[in-house]
Amino acid sequence: MTRKFLIAALAAAVATPVAIPAPAMARDHHYYHGRDGRYHYRCKRSSGTTGLIAGAAGGALLGNVLGGGTLGTVAGGVGGGLLGRHLDKKHDAAQNRRNGC
Numbered sequence: 001m002t003r004k005f006l007i008a009a010l011a012a013a014v015a016t017p018v019a020i021p022a023p024a025m026a027r028d029h030h031y032y033h034g035r036d037g038r039y040h041y042r043c044k045r046s047s048g049t050t051g052l053i054a055g056a057a058g059g060a061l062l063g064n065v066l067g068g069g070t071l072g073t074v075a076g077g078v079g080g081g082l083l084g085r086h087l088d089k090k091h092d093a094a095q096n097r098r099n100g101c
Helices: 002-019 024-030 049-065 069-098
Strands: 031-033 039-041
Touching: 049 069
Parallel strands: none
Antiparallel strands: 031 039
């Protein structure tokens, strides 16, 4: 029972930042006012850290739930971290292409 509660609490903690919208001011930090008087998009260079952390946490949780014990938790964390980092970097690269960077 305690294990199910812990898993549910961890899932809620991971999903909460996604469900809460960012304030309007925080979303505009990728734009700057150019000398020509127009707003320009500032290209992002992602290190993939956010994806790494989220993927590692999710992978470790999944590895533990699937019954892998310590080895499954560690392997899930490593695999999830690598996959999360890759997807984060891929997302930012695609966003830069759409914005003409």
